[in-house]
Amino acid sequence: GAGVSQSPRYKVTKRGQDVALRCDPISGHVSLYWYRQALGQGPEFLTYFNYEAQQDKSGLPNDRFSAERPEGSISTLTIQRTEQRDSAMYRCASSQLNRVSDEQFFGPGTRLTVL
């Protein structure tokens, strides 16, 4: 596709439910990143992949959060047993490779609301 796409764009769920957020990166991009962005804040790093390998998951808040990218393309961020504090905009970005010079292209985000 022309850019990074994410689905769903909006997700409302009840506390305790599991949610899966999907990211489809730019075709051919090796690196894929997940961020969380609160209102009025910059994106906060969660995790990233090169190809299918998860390189850094230091930003995941706790073990309810996990991510995968099994075929090195589409990625899923899963939040188990959601809590109200998980409500935020979740953004995905991709780059050609995780070099310092590589710009990251961001998707439109998934707005998660936990009731």
Add this chain to the structure above:
Amino acid sequence: EDQVTQSPEALRLQEGESSSLNCSYTVSGLRGLFWYRQDPGKGPEFLFTLYSAGEEKEKERLKATLTKKESFLHITAPKPEDSATYLCAVRFSGNTPLVFGKGTRLSVIA
């Protein structure tokens, strides 16, 4: 303590009134400093990357500069369509992830 600090938080300009946005960082070992523009409801859009002190990059009415501890985004004769949140992000070393500031919300009034 924030590693990346942007100021001001919000800036309101008249059309044509030039100004500068600031991004300062506290950790040494900068590998790259990135400027992004974010429109409401959209993801950040890449503007510039700066790597070393003294470097400058320009795009239309925007010019980004870098010193050892901060970067400036200069906006010359802004137009209403320049209204957006401008985000600064820093990569400190190796393959560390980008660390973003909170952004500056710019409003340009016609």
